[in-house]
Amino acid sequence: MDVAMAITLFHCQEARSMRSLWLINELNLDAEVITLSFGEELRSDDYMSRHPLGRVPCLIDGDTTLYESGAITEWLCENYDTKNLWRKPGDPERAEWLQWLHYAETICVHVASLTQQQIVIFDSELRSPTVRKLETRRLEKAIEVLETQLENQDYLLKSGFSGADIGVGYSLHAGRLFTDISVFPNVSRYYERLSKRPAFQLSLPEPGATNLIYTEENYWMEPS
Numbered sequence: 001m002d003v004a005m006a007i008t009l010f011h012c013q014e015a016r017s018m019r020s021l022w023l024i025n026e027l028n029l030d031a032e033v034i035t036l037s038f039g040e041e042l043r044s045d046d047y048m049s050r051h052p053l054g055r056v057p058c059l060i061d062g063d064t065t066l067y068e069s070g071a072i073t074e075w076l077c078e079n080y081d082t083k084n085l086w087r088k089p090g091d092p093e094r095a096e097w098l099q100w101l102h103y104a105e106t107i108c109v110h111v112a113s114l115t116q117q118q119i120v121i122f123d124s125e126l127r128s129p130t131v132r133k134l135e136t137r138r139l140e141k142a143i144e145v146l147e148t149q150l151e152n153q154d155y156l157l158k159s160g161f162s163g164a165d166i167g168v169g170y171s172l173h174a175g176r177l178f179t180d181i182s183v184f185p186n187v188s189r190y191y192e193r194l195s196k197r198p199a200f201q202l203s204l205p206e207p208g209a210t211n212l213i214y215t216e217e218n219y220w221m222e223p224s
């Protein structure tokens with residue numbers, strides 16, 4: 001893999017790297033996106049030399065390599081924001097921006113666990129209905145917090161759309177496959193608003209794309 005451009009993103013379809021891709025699209029950054037299959041390709045020697053766990057995202061920007069989606073959001077906002085997606089140190093919304101940016105992973109750990117339970121663990125005998133129930137409940141509790149936050153506002157911050165919405169928006173994009181978000185009206189409207197954004201749409205797999213992690217419309221309807 002030769003990395004030529006200033007910014008290179010290693011991505012898997014609808015994995016957490018979708019956050020980085022969405023942000024790159026929001027900011028219209030010139031970047032090379034290398035899409036890897038969710039499996040063997042992540043464990044190649046070449047890729048493991050960039051990310052020690054062989055996960056995505058991984059971003060290369062000149063001499064800098066970063067492999068945490070929240071850190072990548074901070075880095076890109078800090079260095080390239082032209083759309084008011086960053087709340088820099090000193091901004092009255094700085095603390096809230098950081099909190100929601102990282103709250104995205106509080107939601108996503110449950111999504112990752114459910115992905116493991118219902119997709120990665122192929123043999124249904126090895127799956128645990130107890131873990132599934134517990135993780136679904138914890139995911140719902142984490143989404144409930146967003147429902148309250150969005151009571152009187154369209155985005156997580158009062159001032160409007162920011163990088164924090166990209167982090168949380170991806171968590172909902174994947175989370176909605178494991179629980180019915182229509183029971184949360186504010187969250188449903190919020191997800192609808194986010195998913196209509198052209199930059200979000202550009203970050204989705206193209207029709208006919210292969211190597212998808214998620215192939216079903218949802219997984220919460222499936223029996224244990």
Ligand SMILES: N[C@@H](CCC(=O)N[C@@H](CS)C(=O)NCC(=O)O)C(=O)O
Nearest residue numbers: 015016054055056057067068069070
């Ligand atoms: N906290 C990390 C999590 C990265 C992560 O676990 N990515 C998953 C995809 S959503 C992955 O690459 N999994 C592949 C594997 O575990 O082999 C982040 O936000 O970037």
